[in-house]
Amino acid sequence: MEKYSKLRRKVADFSGENGNVIRFDSGKQIIYNGYYSKYDPKLDNPSLSDSDYDLLITGLTLNNSGQPISFVSNDKQIINLWRIIRKSEKIDPTCFRLYRRVEPDVFLFAGT
Secondary structure, three states: OHHHHHHHHHHHHHHHHOOOOOOOOHHHHHHHHHHHHHOOHHHHOOOOOHHHHHHHHHHHHHHHOOOOEEEEOOOHHHHHHHHHHHHHHOOOOOOEEEEEEEEOOEEEEOOO
């Protein structure tokens, strides 16, 4: 439980530093732009919302910088695109994870 509390504080500190907005330096912005255009949601997942797509690409960009990333989503479109990206980019599943919420406090790994 203590490990979870430390991680939660780390996330809160990270987002609080930037006013709850993730901001990239110019190098990371170039990486983000490349991923954003590479995985066009309108072609593969036309019903995926812009904000979900942005969240996924932001996570991919952070992961590219060596930061392990985890998401929670029950949205089938975001789960499908996450699987496509993980396989295409050959990302270690322990570094770019997505969980589905099955109960208020129960989360399951979305799989491969």
